[in-house]
Amino acid sequence: MRIGLFGGSFNPPHDAHRLVALTALKRLGLDAVWWLVTPGNPLKAQGGLAPLAERMTAARRLAAHPAIHVTDIEAGLGTRFTFDTIAALRARCPGVRFVWIMGADNLAQFHRWQNWRGIASLLPIAVVDRPGTGLRAAAGVAATALARYRMNETDGLLLPFARPPAWIFLHGLKSPLSSTAIRALNGNH
Numbered sequence: 747m748r749i750g751l752f753g754g755s756f757n758p759p760h761d762a763h764r765l766v767a768l769t770a771l772k773r774l775g776l777d778a779v780w781w782l783v784t785p786g787n788p789l790k791a792q793g794g795l796a797p798l799a800e801r802m803t804a805a806r807r808l809a810a811h812p813a814i815h816v817t818d819i820e821a822g823l824g825t826r827f828t829f830d831t832i833a834a835l836r837a838r839c840p841g842v843r844f845v846w847i848m849g850a851d852n853l854a855q856f857h858r859w860q861n862w863r864g865i866a867s868l869l870p871i872a873v874v875d876r877p878g879t880g881l882r883a884a885a886g887v888a889a890t891a892l893a894r895y896r897m898n899e900t901d902g903l904l905l906p907f908a909r910p911p912a913w914i915f916l917h918g919l920k921s922p923l924s925s926t927a928i929r930a931l932n933g934n935h
């Protein structure tokens with residue numbers, strides 16, 4: 747089993763989340779993508795964060811795909827830091843090949859995540875391009891530090907089997923959508 751882990755605030759979820767998941771499913775040859783709806787991103791202020799149950803319901807409605815599973819696994823595990831979540835999932839699912847999926851904006855600040863080098867040594871990572879952030883991400887601290895482990899974009903199907911550290915930057919269809927913009931439209935910052 748090859749499973750993509752796509753963590754996010756999903757506050758609210760939008761079509762770009764679905765596009766990222768579908769891109770990863772196809773380009774990495776995954777069996778499924780699990781959306782890990784976070785109880786709260788450790789680096790983001792929690793003001794304005796909708797309740798987890800509300801974000802779960804909206805994410806399930808939006809995902810609507812047999813290979814996308816929307817979960818609140820981090821609430822169940824009692825983890826918030828991605829390193830802890832991945833370590834717990836790997837211990838529970840020894841036969842599964844997990845891949846971490848994130849947008850390019852998160853690669854740009856990946857070096858601020860707790861034990862980010864540890865995350866990169868636990869599992870392969872797929873970064874999906876995002877308008878306005880791709881160049882900054884590709885030249886950032888984490889991308890530079892991990893440069894020698896970057897795989898060719900055409901080798902996506904090999905990524906789930908690669909020994910970490912290993913990562914890939916997927917370009918292709920890009921969506922400008924963001925939860926921030928949707929909250930602003932709804933008058934809810």
Ligand SMILES: Nc1ncnc2c1ncn2[C@@H]1O[C@H](COP(=O)(O)OP(=O)(O)OP(=O)(O)O)[C@@H](O)[C@H]1O
Nearest residue numbers: 754755756762848849852875876921923924925926
């Ligand atoms: N338009 C997009 N293109 C590529 N990746 C995206 C896009 N929107 C979100 N992502 C990625 O999806 C994951 C979850 O993102 P998140 O739920 O924080 O959405 P967001 O739109 O970035 O929210 P906010 O605007 O509140 O920061 C992250 O890895 C993020 O990089």
Ligand SMILES: O=C(O)c1ccc[n+]([C@@H]2O[C@H](COP(=O)([O-])O)[C@@H](O)[C@H]2O)c1
Nearest residue numbers: 753754755784787789827828829859860
């Ligand atoms: O572990 C960390 O230190 C860490 C710091 C920032 C973000 N994350 C995770 O990154 C994922 C994307 O978060 P977000 O808010 O950009 O959607 C989500 O699963 C967060 O828990 C994790």
